[in-house]
Amino acid sequence: MIKVGIIGGAGYTAGELIRLLISHPEAEIDFVFSTSNAGNQISKVHQDLVGSLDKIFTDTVNPNVDVLFLCLGHGNSVKFLKANTFSENTKIIDLGNDFRLEADKVFEGKSFVYGLPELQREAVKDANNIANPGCFATAIQLGLLPLADAGLLNQDVHINAVTGATGAGTSLSATTHYTWRDNNFSYYKPFTHQHLGEINQSVKQLQNGFDSDILFMPNRGNFSRGIFATIYTDFEGSVDEAKNMYKAYYKDAAFTFVSDDNLHLKQAVNTNKCLIHLHKHKGKLLVTSIIDNLLKGASGQAVQNMNLMFGLEETTGLQLKATYF
Amino acid sequence: MIKVGIIGGAGYTAGELIRLLISHPEAEIDFVFSTSNAGNQISKVHQDLVGSLDKIFTDTVNPNVDVLFLCLGHGNSVKFLKANTFSENTKIIDLGNDFRLEADKVFEGKSFVYGLPELQREAVKDANNIANPGCFATAIQLGLLPLADAGLLNQDVHINAVTGATGAGTSLSATTHYTWRDNNFSYYKPFTHQHLGEINQSVKQLQNGFDSDILFMPNRGNFSRGIFATIYTDFEGSVDEAKNMYKAYYKDAAFTFVSDDNLHLKQAVNTNKCLIHLHKHKGKLLVTSIIDNLLKGASGQAVQNMNLMFGLEETTGLQLKATYF
Amino acid sequence: MIKVGIIGGAGYTAGELIRLLISHPEAEIDFVFSTSNAGNQISKVHQDLVGSLDKIFTDTVNPNVDVLFLCLGHGNSVKFLKANTFSENTKIIDLGNDFRLEADKVFEGKSFVYGLPELQREAVKDANNIANPGCFATAIQLGLLPLADAGLLNQDVHINAVTGATGAGTSLSATTHYTWRDNNFSYYKPFTHQHLGEINQSVKQLQNGFDSDILFMPNRGNFSRGIFATIYTDFEGSVDEAKNMYKAYYKDAAFTFVSDDNLHLKQAVNTNKCLIHLHKHKGKLLVTSIIDNLLKGASGQAVQNMNLMFGLEETTGLQLKATYF
Amino acid sequence: MIKVGIIGGAGYTAGELIRLLISHPEAEIDFVFSTSNAGNQISKVHQDLVGSLDKIFTDTVNPNVDVLFLCLGHGNSVKFLKANTFSENTKIIDLGNDFRLEADKVFEGKSFVYGLPELQREAVKDANNIANPGCFATAIQLGLLPLADAGLLNQDVHINAVTGATGAGTSLSATTHYTWRDNNFSYYKPFTHQHLGEINQSVKQLQNGFDSDILFMPNRGNFSRGIFATIYTDFEGSVDEAKNMYKAYYKDAAFTFVSDDNLHLKQAVNTNKCLIHLHKHKGKLLVTSIIDNLLKGASGQAVQNMNLMFGLEETTGLQLKATYF
The missing domain is CATH 3.30.360.10 (Dihydrodipicolinate Reductase; domain 2)
Structure with a gap:
């Protein structure tokens, strides 16, 4: 199982990630980090999760997760990564805009690949770090x-x-x-x-x-x-x-x-x-x-990138029931 | 023309009052009081009024208006009336809940009538001050x-x-x-x-x-x-x-x-x-x-009460086009 | 008072015309024609009119009204005018698209003016018949x-x-x-x-x-x-x-x-x-x-054109309270 | 794999069933019956299925499916079952109201169990036919x-x-x-x-x-x-x-x-x-x-009942991502 950490857990994209990952057969949520909600039940914020997730927000990270999703306001991913250290093996998927442009793609030795699979699936597969598109x-x-x-x-x-x-x-x-x-x-x-x-x-x-x-x-x-x-x-x-x-x-x-x-x-x-x-x-x-x-435009594509990075079938955990009505 | 002052002009009920009074044939808006917006065009806040009203919010009251509408948060009408003095002839219509109950109906010598015309039209006609219903x-x-x-x-x-x-x-x-x-x-x-x-x-x-x-x-x-x-x-x-x-x-x-x-x-x-x-x-x-x-439940009923208090036809300025769709 | 006939009375634009005209100080609704609803209370179809209008739909026209509003599906105004005759003095305002284009502007001796006042207010004032814009x-x-x-x-x-x-x-x-x-x-x-x-x-x-x-x-x-x-x-x-x-x-x-x-x-x-x-x-x-x-894009502009054609102030009956919320 | 037939395939509950079953790991859709749409792509009606399902509506049933979902207007399940014969082994789940009441529970030798698992899970497990609740x-x-x-x-x-x-x-x-x-x-x-x-x-x-x-x-x-x-x-x-x-x-x-x-x-x-x-x-x-x-109130509960009837984990295929926003 891929161990997942989520940073900025109270926002929309984090909520969607949690909704996706609780049913993902190859991933498990290790921690959901939120300074403003640390100690609270996650299902008090993402209230559809009542009955689905019995876990609390934390303000402590596990530096050894396999993958880290950054769901922070634009500009805050850089700040967070400066302030926190993770294992060399931890892959990072940033849902903000900090690393999307050529000029921003390398940060403290980490190289970020623009995570649009339709543009460059092979590069995503080989990536250690992903800048998830807007x-x-x-x-x-x-x-x-x-x-x-x-x-x-x-x-x-x-x-x-x-x-x-x-x-x-x-x-x-x-x-x-x-x-x-x-x-x-x-x-x-x-x-x-x-x-x-x-x-x-x-x-x-x-x-x-x-x-x-x-x-x-x-x-x-x-x-x-x-x-x-x-x-x-x-x-x-x-x-x-x-x-x-x-x-x-x-x-x-x-x-x-x-x-x-x-x-x-x-x-x-x-x-x-x-x-x-x-x-x-x-x-x-x-x-x-x-x-x-929030899905193909954010958290769904982030999971799609995770699937590719970890050698899983691209659609794993993403065959979602449309709302339609 | 009835000279009208509106207190708490940036809220929903004040906005509705303004919308009603700009077309009321027997009333004119003397001032719209808003401490947070003083000096700004009213149509910058109530933006449907572009082209209809060229007037600014004020933080100064005219103590001689004929009628004063209080559009303040519940509990704030009392505070406002303690801090501001108006002419003895100024009638007051309070859209908050400060004077609705029997125990609250007299305030510093002013007596408030509960302004539900269907309950007591005659009392409204004779009233100097109205507690507008919720x-x-x-x-x-x-x-x-x-x-x-x-x-x-x-x-x-x-x-x-x-x-x-x-x-x-x-x-x-x-x-x-x-x-x-x-x-x-x-x-x-x-x-x-x-x-x-x-x-x-x-x-x-x-x-x-x-x-x-x-x-x-x-x-x-x-x-x-x-x-x-x-x-x-x-x-x-x-x-x-x-x-x-x-x-x-x-x-x-x-x-x-x-x-x-x-x-x-x-x-x-x-x-x-x-x-x-x-x-x-x-x-x-x-x-x-x-x-x-916002109308029969607030500002429309307030104007209905004003009409009754000033001896006008009850429906004056209130024959509104329903939106319906 | 301008006597008004409305044709196609069950549709949206006819409903809006009725809503406008019941409060118009210079016009009165003579009849509202609807074959499908003849004999029914108008307020059974336009249900916001309960308490405002006690009148029934008719399938008989009064050929001597001062102005006739055609609120029919596109193409049906021509059919209606072929089947029904009105006084020479009856002005016509067509809300459909039958007479808007140069090629369609004359119909059986009647000449239609494109009723966009901002484009040609004077021509509207002089018009006997109006093609109301889309x-x-x-x-x-x-x-x-x-x-x-x-x-x-x-x-x-x-x-x-x-x-x-x-x-x-x-x-x-x-x-x-x-x-x-x-x-x-x-x-x-x-x-x-x-x-x-x-x-x-x-x-x-x-x-x-x-x-x-x-x-x-x-x-x-x-x-x-x-x-x-x-x-x-x-x-x-x-x-x-x-x-x-x-x-x-x-x-x-x-x-x-x-x-x-x-x-x-x-x-x-x-x-x-x-x-x-x-x-x-x-x-x-x-x-x-x-x-x-439905207003500036249809019935409101139609009343604006009526006002101009009958020498009234252009805004008569059209100073409407915005819904805004 | 459980072979599924769906009757009345163009309606809301059938659409939801299809959405659920295309990702259900233990079931596969054998046919979707719709007389009005026979021959058309299912994804032309349930248009979120573009890219997910390449199958057409049929007006021919396969009498040997394992389970049949009836998604017909109330009263039409009886008519359909009179006109069509299925294998003795075919289980039936009726989403209409034809068999919910005690008086209606036996139809031509088939006995229907009221399919509310929280009321009677064991009876559902043993049932051959289910009347799915409203x-x-x-x-x-x-x-x-x-x-x-x-x-x-x-x-x-x-x-x-x-x-x-x-x-x-x-x-x-x-x-x-x-x-x-x-x-x-x-x-x-x-x-x-x-x-x-x-x-x-x-x-x-x-x-x-x-x-x-x-x-x-x-x-x-x-x-x-x-x-x-x-x-x-x-x-x-x-x-x-x-x-x-x-x-x-x-x-x-x-x-x-x-x-x-x-x-x-x-x-x-x-x-x-x-x-x-x-x-x-x-x-x-x-x-x-x-x-x-449409889910716990119809198609989701129908699949829940199917899971129970076929000895599957009750939640199979039903761990859905909430829309929430």
């Missing part, structure tokens, strides 16, 4: 990778995506107050979302000379889970050529599938899937990409 | 008054009611976080809600010897506005007798109507109405009562 | 008119907009089933929405040589009311220049306002407003435009 | 069984419960239209819900002389999944005595747990759990009971 970044990259791989991203890329309220984290804010968000819609950080860095980086990894603009509008939806992204850019081929290209690119993907039909968000909610749909209008290819922001 | 208290009393008036509340009264998230106020809390409340349901303060005091008081005002239990379960719904209350108790008559009794009791009511059909919450949302439906099952009379918690 | 078309045109008026739409225009479920009409369908739509998101008719015709027509009316593409993605949101539209295109000036241009263009508009702050949908819900926000990123101007699809 | 009936019975078992239900039982829109089935209706149900609340069948029959039957099975009234108000919530039930009745003991009694009664239950803390609906959504909370107010015991109506 949620919007995952949905958008999975919509772009086949085009970049074919060198076909040669014009502006227009992206509009909407995320659920869990994307904003557990802290209370005006825009996550129920009375504000209920039946509401809005955007934030137009064209300047922080995930553009990792998206550009991956696109350039596949299509070296890429220098078009990625125009990305991120929106807040009035739902809790999920990302629905639409992407369009110039494309000369037919929709069937596009489909074949995408299906070929994702033929070995464990969770990314091309749908022949229009998509709606709930097809992916509470699963680790990314579903992709392709549509052609005049000279534009419209790519739709949907994920659950 | 939201649950309004919905429930309007469901009970005709029975109490007929002396028919002689057994336990069972009440289940659900309120929207605006009922919890603007402050952020775990149970008003969008991710928690979205598609959720829960209760709070079972059988001990603070509005039971004023409900019992009004029932006894009409039915002197009332000494049965009122068993009230208050619930949190996953919507923003409205209260849906079901009430049942023993009743020997037919449903038609009940309807006649309720219709007679409310024949002069400006906003309370008996519906022959089943009710659903949105019939009352964004209106100042209370709709009542009656149903008989074996020996029980089931009374359904619905209101908008 | 909901998406209204939000998008109000976001584009100042640019078109200045001749500045010279590159592709990218539009993403999301509408509430009332946009799909009252008929039941898979995508309006609660279990499907709750917490869901999807698009439809990518780049080919039927409102593109009237949008292009108005843009060309102001900017004669306009020949760029309007790339419009319409989405289905999980809310009932409202349209939130984002629009971007190339713009060389500063954001302040854009604001000044928009404020100048809308200086006399009764319901369209430029907001200095970011917008969220509920600022416009249950009002007749259109709120506009401008943002500049590198060479792109981002225009946000929000409306209530 | 959703409200499950939540309410699990709230009442310990009291009935102790013979303590001696006064009226007051129940208020709210269910999600999936409780109403897939057919489109006025009260499942998104625009109606969004942010709405209502009740139906006050005091006369059809599940009262099976609830009374089970209570009497444990407490022979039970003859009090069960006063049950069923409500429609504006969410898709889940049942939140509150139940109160007279109880002389302390809350700790009640807790001990409930914990003892459910000590071997695989999915029913007593929570020391207040409950909210989403703790159970997308799980097969029933969570129970106990609270005492004066002489009343308040029991809260929450389930997912």
